[in-house]
Amino acid sequence: MRSHEAYVPPTAPIGPLLAKELREITAGRALWTMLLLVCPLVGYSFAQAVSLYSESSAPALQSPVLATSLSPLDGILVPTFGSFYVAVTLLFPFVAIRVLGQEKESGALSLLVQFPYRPSTLIATKFCAVLAAWLVVSIPALSALLAWAILGGHLAASETLNLLFGHLLYGGLVGAIGLFAAVISDNSATAAIIALAVTIGSWVLDFTLAGRSGLSAWLAQLSLTQTLRPFEQGLLSTGLVLRIVAVIGALAALTVVWLPPGTPVRTKIIRSVSCVLVVVVALTVAAQVRASVDLSEDRRNSFSSADERLLATLRRPLIIRINLAAEDPRYIDLRRNVLGKLERALPDVTVVLANERPNVANPSDAYGQIEYVYGDRSDLSRSTSPREILPLLYALAGVQPPAPSVGEEYPGYPLVASADAMLLWFFGGLPLLIVLAWRHIRRLPPDKGSRIHQGVKP
Amino acid sequence: MSTVNDRPSPHRSAPLLGVRNLTKRYGSDGAAIDGVTFSAVAGEILGIIGPNGAGKTTLLEAIAGLLPVNSGDVSWRGEPLHAGRRRDVLFYLPDGVRPYQDQSAQQVVSFVANVFQRSDADIRSTIEALGLRPVLRKRVHALSKGYARRLMLTIGLLAPHDLLLMDEPFDGFDLRQTRDVMGVLRRETARGRTLILSIHQLADAERVCDRLILLSAGQVRGSGGLAELRVQTGLPNGSLEDIFLALT
Numbered sequence: 001m002r003s004h005e006a007y008v009p010p011t012a013p014i015g016p017l018l019a020k021e022l023r024e025i026t027a028g029r030a031l032w033t034m035l036l037l038v039c040p041l042v043g044y045s046f047a048q049a050v051s052l053y054s055e056s057s058a059p060a061l062q063s064p065v066l067a068t069s070l071s072p073l074d075g076i077l078v079p080t081f082g083s084f085y086v087a088v089t090l091l092f093p094f095v096a097i098r099v100l101g102q103e104k105e106s107g108a109l110s111l112l113v114q115f116p117y118r119p120s121t122l123i124a125t126k127f128c129a130v131l132a133a134w135l136v137v138s139i140p141a142l143s144a145l146l147a148w149a150i151l152g153g154h155l156a157a158s159e160t161l162n163l164l165f166g167h168l169l170y171g172g173l174v175g176a177i178g179l180f181a182a183v184i185s186d187n188s189a190t191a192a193i194i195a196l197a198v199t200i201g202s203w204v205l206d207f208t209l210a211g212r213s214g215l216s217a218w219l220a221q222l223s224l225t226q227t228l229r230p231f232e233q234g235l236l237s238t239g240l241v242l243r244i245v246a247v248i249g250a251l252a253a254l255t256v257v258w259l260p261p262g263t264p265v266r267t268k269i270i271r272s273v274s275c276v277l278v279v280v281v282a283l284t285v286a287a288q289v290r291a292s293v294d295l296s297e298d299r300r301n302s303f304s305s306a307d308e309r310l311l312a313t314l315r316r317p318l319i320i321r322i323n324l325a326a327e328d329p330r331y332i333d334l335r336r337n338v339l340g341k342l343e344r345a346l347p348d349v350t351v352v353l354a355n356e357r358p359n360v361a362n363p364s365d366a367y368g369q370i371e372y373v374y375g376d377r378s379d380l381s382r383s384t385s386p387r388e389i390l391p392l393l394y395a396l397a398g399v400q401p402p403a404p405s406v407g408e409e410y411p412g413y414p415l416v417a418s419a420d421a422m423l424l425w426f427f428g429g430l431p432l433l434i435v436l437a438w439r440h441i442r443r444l445p446p447d448k449g450s451r452i453h454q455g456v457k458p
Numbered sequence: 459m460s461t462v463n464d465r466p467s468p469h470r471s472a473p474l475l476g477v478r479n480l481t482k483r484y485g486s487d488g489a490a491i492d493g494v495t496f497s498a499v500a501g502e503i504l505g506i507i508g509p510n511g512a513g514k515t516t517l518l519e520a521i522a523g524l525l526p527v528n529s530g531d532v533s534w535r536g537e538p539l540h541a542g543r544r545r546d547v548l549f550y551l552p553d554g555v556r557p558y559q560d561q562s563a564q565q566v567v568s569f570v571a572n573v574f575q576r577s578d579a580d581i582r583s584t585i586e587a588l589g590l591r592p593v594l595r596k597r598v599h600a601l602s603k604g605y606a607r608r609l610m611l612t613i614g615l616l617a618p619h620d621l622l623l624m625d626e627p628f629d630g631f632d633l634r635q636t637r638d639v640m641g642v643l644r645r646e647t648a649r650g651r652t653l654i655l656s657i658h659q660l661a662d663a664e665r666v667c668d669r670l671i672l673l674s675a676g677q678v679r680g681s682g683g684l685a686e687l688r689v690q691t692g693l694p695n696g697s698l699e700d701i702f703l704a705l706t
Contacts, residue, residue, distance in 0.1 A: 012572075012573045012574070012575065013572065013573075013575070015572070016568075016569050016572035016573055017573070019569075020558070020561075020565075020569045023558075023561055023565065024558060024560070024561070027560035028560060103557075106555060106556055106557060106558075106559060107552055107554065107555035107556075107557070108555060108556075108557035108558060110524055110550070110552050110555065111552070111555065111557055111613065113524070113545070114522070114524075114545045114549055114550060114617075115545075115573050115574075116545070116546075116573070116574075117573075261524045261525065262522075262523040262524045262525060262526055262542075263526060263541075265526075444562050444564075444595055444597070445562070445564070445565070
């Protein structure tokens with residue numbers, strides 16, 4: 001039964017642990033229930049998106065100008081994955097919590113922490129299982145992409161993959177929140193309350209504080225909802241990716257800190273504070289990283305190539321002083337049409353928001369003015385359109401505007417189609433396949449050939 | 459089955475595990491264990507006995523490093539043993555745990571055996587010794603209390619550690635099964651393993667243990683072999699039950 005020489009391996013192979021985690025997550029009902037709920041949710045959103053897109057496409061088929069406004073990213077992908085985002089926000093925490101909560105509730109955690117794995121290895125493996133679960137629950141959304149392609153719809157690889165990457169990061173973030181909630185809670189119900197308080201509270205934060213200035217704007221930035229917006233606009237922002245990865249890493253580190261039951265709470269708190277300090281530094285550094293890539297096919301986040309090339313040669317600092325309130329629609333227009341693009345194209349841009357609200361009783365002429373200072377020259381404008389602002393900047397820099405680019409216009413992809421038949425897939429075929437897969441996975445491995453039964457090491 | 463009376467005492471010159479002044483308090487309540495001191499020598503079965511709430515489980519969890527303590531030390535072969543390193547030398551088998559309930563007993567055994575890189579012979583003999591084979595394909599949640607206990611014992615015996623701590627290892631077994639498992643544990647000690655068992659059934663403890671620690675209200679009320687305890691209590695023919703009542 002036992003060798004005479006006791007041998008406790010300092011580390012154990014990772015394979016059995018990962019296999020155990022995957023078995024655990026697929027053996028539970030949470031994953032499959034979520035998958036079954038996501039099917040009709042995504043299917044209905046997809047069908048509605050196709051219907052609206054078709055209505056808009058009908059006149060656009062006759063007019064190339066109208067067609068340019070029809071982007072599958074906005075019309076199909078974002079609404080379809082929007083419903084997936086809702087499901088991940090509300091349901092995925094339950095799947096992630098189970099990965100750790102089940103072991104805490106059954107007492108198996110006291111066995112697990114005695115196995116020759118570091119706590120960080122245990123949590124890393126559990127996080128891998130959570131990501132695998134995210135991949136499984138994304139099957140309906142991925143099948144919507146396939147359905148769109150079958151209907152003859154256009155998919156731009158770069159913006160589609162970028163959107164998927166954003167959702168993967170968001171899934172990882174929600175999963176990390178679930179794991180952390182599970183490790184600090186006595187039971188799964190409490191963990192679910194904590195995780196949902198964060199995810200749903202994040203929505204509230206976004207709804208109530210978005211578009212405001214000062215502290216409110218900073219708080220709104222903390223909303224999880226903000227993480228997906230750039231990806232939905234076809235933008236891959238290095239700073240944002242680094243910030244999300246830093247937060248996921250911090251949550252994972254905190255989970256590692258709170259995992260060992262034998263560590264005194266005081267020690268855990270001290271280590272947690274250290275983790276938080278490290279992540280604050282990491283977030284500060286990541287906030288300085290402005291590099292981003294516009295992966296949208298219609299280049300909505302960029303000026304024309306000729307303008308981008310010319311703007312990149314303007315090496316002196318550009319200071320933009322904006323005399324508008326943050327919630328003013330003109331400021332929102334300016335940020336979307338000009339400021340965001342300038343920050344990507346110019347090497348050194350500083351935006352100063354005056355942050356003043358218009359005084360209705362005593363209106364100021366200065367409100368609405370935007371001052372552009374380049375080197376020792378400056379100019380004022382009230383426009384929010386790049387057609388007026390770019391020539392102004394070129395004049396300040398003393399350069400000639402570039403010749404208009406030819407052949408860069410986004411053609412648009414109008415499509416008149418019906419996704420009604422696809423509803424059969426989302427409401428019937430796919431759920432049936434999921435149930436069959438669930439039954440198959442829940443079946444115990446066959447007796448015949450079992451290595452334990454044959455006396456061979458399993 | 460031998461009892462504490464008729465077995466030669468293990469070699470006691472070099473304690474394998476030393477526990478000194480171990481104290482654990484929960485908030486403002488009294489101490490769950492209060493200044494517990496004892497040692498275990500290699501190859502013995504040391505029984506920790508006491509009524510419900512005596513602090514047996516707390517003591518085992520504290521020794522295993524799964525529960526932070528307020529004070530006290532644990533040493534291994536005379537050297538201080540930090541809580542983070544305890545899992546390197548000892549393995550604790552908790553009571554009332556049904557691990558990975560949606561998986562089959564076979565999958566759980568496979569997982570543990572692979573983690574500890576146990577040989578085919580070890581796996582086979584452990585399963586046979588504990589009679590787990592009939593339920594290997596059953597899910598853990600469907601196991602009877604007795605077979606769930608056998609599964610936990612299988613996990614414990616697959617752990618290759620020199621020292622095993624077991625919380626109520628005979629709970630859920632009938633008389634015959636208890637005696638069989640005692641035989642299995644006794645064979646483990648014959649191979650050099652040391653066992654510390656928390657037992658609330660005094661008759662079981664008397665049958666299987668070499669030495670006993672009597673715990674009551676978190677404090678050690680007596681320790682030693684049955685003969686020593688009889689001398690301590692002045693009950694030359696007393697049973698363990700008599701001794702326990704006299705000391706607590």
